[in-house]
Amino acid sequence: MKLQEWLEKGGAEGLGWLQLENFPDTGRGVKTLRPLKFNDVVLTIPGSFLWSVDAAFDDSVLGPTIRSVKPSLSVEDILAVFLLFIKSRQEEYEGRGAHIKLLPTSYTMSVFFSDEELEVCSGSSLYHLTQQLKQQIKDDYFHLLNNLFSKHPDLFPLEKFTQNDYMWALCSIWSRGMDFQLPDKQFRCIAPFADMLNHSPDVQLCHIYNPRSDSLQVLAGKDYTIGEQVFINYGPVPNNRLLRLYGFILLNNPYDSYDLVLTTHHGAPLYDQKIALLESAGLQVNATFSLKLSDPLPLDVLRYLRIQRLLSSEISTMNVNRGAKNIVCARNEAEILKALIEAFEGLLAKFGTPLEDLEAKISSNIYKQSDNVWAAAHVSIGEQRILRMALQKTRELLALIICAQCGKVDEDNKRCARCRRVVYCGRDCQKTHYKEHKFVCN
């Protein structure tokens, strides 16, 4: 049975106007055979077709076994086992089997990169997270092997449940899974045929799950003409995440970002008071901040550090300083900006291949388009650009706090009246510095 036939028989709508096709830039995707207006319903897939935890539990053969595993399996592992289980018995599950037959047989996520390919982006979050992920996959597979597969060889013949099979299933879930926040739970599923839709950041978010009708719907995220590829928007996914979880990158990805992790050590002075202040400012003690091209130095990073670096005499001022949205004092501000500069310089120094080298290799086609190294290079370029912008912005802010000539930090430092981009502690410093400053002062 063909996938479309199975879905239509069970009440799926919209398939008659949609067709699978190979597109040069994105690979296989879905084209429309009719014009679509923004927000038209393109596709409806009834809930009974979805790959979900409930569907796995409802399977009369698989369900009782995976439900009885203690401690319970993660959502990802249940879905992975479900996919592999149906893959191992395709003849018995005609419909789901037809879907499995259409899934890619191999993937290009960064966990499949060789060490040499990955080395191109060393220093990036992708490099670090990919190494972690490889280890995590190994650990999770052995956990499944010991707690499930080896205990039920009749259900899980080991030759069809290898670590490579498990990786294939995980990559299918990462790249095809859809996540929805329902009133009572987080819901993750793979929707047959809707999972053939490729990603474009240029269309509106347009896939929804309706718990009342228990169906997944895809709406048109923009107007389409006949024959055009229909896209959905996977969300604001930066290239480092795209390559890790979907196996591709977007050129000039508008969602590119760098995740800056800030944390405060238990032994830090005034720890309890600072934690309370962070919480009342809506910030977590172990916080991840997304540095973006559009906002390379978010105010929340400064707010976090302002609170972290407070002296005991300054703590009370925090109650009037709207959760550290404003400068606490020149000392505090200079300290946090200097710390940030050091951190950004340190992060940039960790990149094995500097931005300019990567750009040169891409423009001279040393890295061939769409190769793994080419994709890894783009991720590294994206992250280095953002970090450099963050560094530049931090230096600009520091220049408004410390005297450009002598480095004195003082509340009374005055800005250069002409460019207003540097400050001086007095006339003498301003005069001395003018020899250098005149070239940049506008």
Ligand SMILES: C[S@@+](CC[C@H](N)C(=O)[O-])C[C@H]1O[C@@H](n2cnc3c(N)ncnc32)[C@H](O)[C@@H]1O
């Ligand atoms: C949900 S599936 C979409 C269907 C998939 N192309 C297929 O043939 O099965 C997601 C995968 O499609 C590919 N993909 C999606 N959007 C893409 C894009 N804009 N450019 C390149 N590949 C894309 C990636 O391989 C991604 O992991």
